[in-house]
Amino acid sequence: MSLRHGLLGLLAEGPASGYDLARRFQEVLGQIWPAQHPKIYAELGRLADEGLIEVDSEGPRRRKAYRITGAGLAEIRRWLTDEDVDHTMRLQSLLRSLFFWLMEPDDLRRHLDDEARFFAESAARYRAYAEAKDRGEFGDSPQTRSMRITIEAAVRIYQALADWAEWAKTVPPATGK
Amino acid sequence: MSLRHGLLGLLAEGPASGYDLARRFQEVLGQIWPAQHPKIYAELGRLADEGLIEVDSEGPRRRKAYRITGAGLAEIRRWLTDEDVDHTMRLQSLLRSLFFWLMEPDDLRRHLDDEARFFAESAARYRAYAEAKDRGEFGDSPQTRSMRITIEAAVRIYQALADWAEWAKTVPPATGK
DNA sequence: TGAGGACATGTACCTAAGGACATGTGAACC
DNA sequence: GGTTCACATGTCCTTAGGTACATGTCCTCA
Numbered sequence: 543m544s545l546r547h548g549l550l551g552l553l554a555e556g557p558a559s560g561y562d563l564a565r566r567f568q569e570v571l572g573q574i575w576p577a578q579h580p581k582i583y584a585e586l587g588r589l590a591d592e593g594l595i596e597v598d599s600e601g602p603r604r605r606k607a608y609r610i611t612g613a614g615l616a617e618i619r620r621w622l623t624d625e626d627v628d629h630t631m632r633l634q635s636l637l638r639s640l641f642f643w644l645m646e647p648d649d650l651r652r653h654l655d656d657e658a659r660f661f662a663e664s665a666a667r668y669r670a671y672a673e674a675k676d677r678g679e680f681g682d683s684p685q686t687r688s689m690r691i692t693i694e695a696a697v698r699i700y701q702a703l704a705d706w707a708e709w710a711k712t713v714p715p716a717t718g719k
Numbered sequence: 720m721s722l723r724h725g726l727l728g729l730l731a732e733g734p735a736s737g738y739d740l741a742r743r744f745q746e747v748l749g750q751i752w753p754a755q756h757p758k759i760y761a762e763l764g765r766l767a768d769e770g771l772i773e774v775d776s777e778g779p780r781r782r783k784a785y786r787i788t789g790a791g792l793a794e795i796r797r798w799l800t801d802e803d804v805d806h807t808m809r810l811q812s813l814l815r816s817l818f819f820w821l822m823e824p825d826d827l828r829r830h831l832d833d834e835a836r837f838f839a840e841s842a843a844r845y846r847a848y849a850e851a852k853d854r855g856e857f858g859d860s861p862q863t864r865s866m867r868i869t870i871e872a873a874v875r876i877y878q879a880l881a882d883w884a885e886w887a888k889t890v891p892p893a894t895g896k
Numbered sequence: 897t898g899a900g901g902a903c904a905t906g907t908a909c910c911t912a913a914g915g916a917c918a919t920g921t922g923a924a925c926c
Numbered sequence: 927g928g929t930t931c932a933c934a935t936g937t938c939c940t941t942a943g944g945t946a947c948a949t950g951t952c953c954t955c956a
Binding site: 632702 | 728752792807810813821822866
Binding site for chain 4: 736737738741756757760761778779780781782783
């Protein structure tokens with residue numbers, strides 16, 4: 543369960559409402575760490591119960607902004623330094639590639655074209671984001687620095703996958719037995 | 720739910736028992752697509768109920784091997800060609816990197832060392848696997864070809880992440896505000 | 897003044913995933 | 927003959943994730 547720590551981390555940057563957090567998850571982490579709003583509201587409730595966050599302010603339209611507490615900050619720091627990283631990835635593209643031999647060559651080529659396009663576009667999107675940051679469009683806070691590092695990872699992963707899909711097209715379907 | 724199709728795909732290579740399938744998931748797909756045996760046995764039961772697989776043979780120690788049916792083959796092929804790929808990845812390493820600014824520089828350096836080592840080792844493991852395949856140690860069936868492509872993706876992703884972690888170490892923690 | 901859209905928060909339900917626990921079998925080795 | 931280990935299959939329970947549905951508010955613009 544890292545949604546919990548994802549929320550704490552985002553709240554460490556400053557107070558935010560469930561709606562804000564859902565939007566930030568969607569924007570920045572859309573493909574990398576999806577989270578739907580029902581889960582977010584539920585988790586915020588639990589975090590508040592445990593005293594890791596507290597209500598910062600109530601605004602119009604029932605808006606409720608939360609603020610991280612000292613205990614919350616301690617918890618996210620503990621997680622970051624003490625807890626083991628979960629390295630599982632669950633990449634459906636790779637699972638599918640195990641079964642390419644079941645596909646018609648034409649279908650496979652189409653599939654790889656789609657994959658290559660998708661990954662290249664993702665890489666380009668994150669690359670544009672990275673360049674905007676490097677031009678200083680988002681300032682130069684520590685938070686921005688960290689985000690720049692995250693974005694760099696996204697660029698490199700998607701580029702690697704785009705290259706992989708292109709490479710896969712050059713692999714002959716089979717030779718002998 | 721792709722475990723279902725993962726199982727069908729593996730069974731398309733030939734009959735296997737739940738135990739066999741759990742081992743193969745563990746070996747080949749350990750970090751990329753984890754699956755515990757309880758899920759596998761349960762899913763096999765469902766697949767059998769739906770006629771996508773059937774019992775091939777019963778062996779010693781209650782061993783039950785399944786075989787894919789025509790309907791099962793049709794279903795895995797349909798999935799491969801008609802169904803959209805789910806591209807979400809949920810990489811905890813990237814989520815954590817968003818919060819690097821919360822870590823002490825020393826802890827962060829240690830963390831990045833660990834990450835770099837882990838990713839480099841994973842890349843090396845898959846690279847060794849790839850080289851064995853290229854030497855022809857596993858024959859040259861269509862299945863082997865596909866597996867070679869999967870492994871190539873793993874090599875490239877882990878290498879990209881290893882490089883990223885090394886690069887991240889060179890980013891200065893922060894300058895101004 | 898009325899309609900539409902973005903804002904904002906939730907409930908309910910269903911499936912997937914993971915960990916703990918339970919059980920029994922055949923082979924190998926001492 | 928007994929112990930140990932790999933083989934082999936499952937149940938049970940909890941948590942996590944995702945979709946659908948529900949509700950109400952404030953602002954803008956025609």
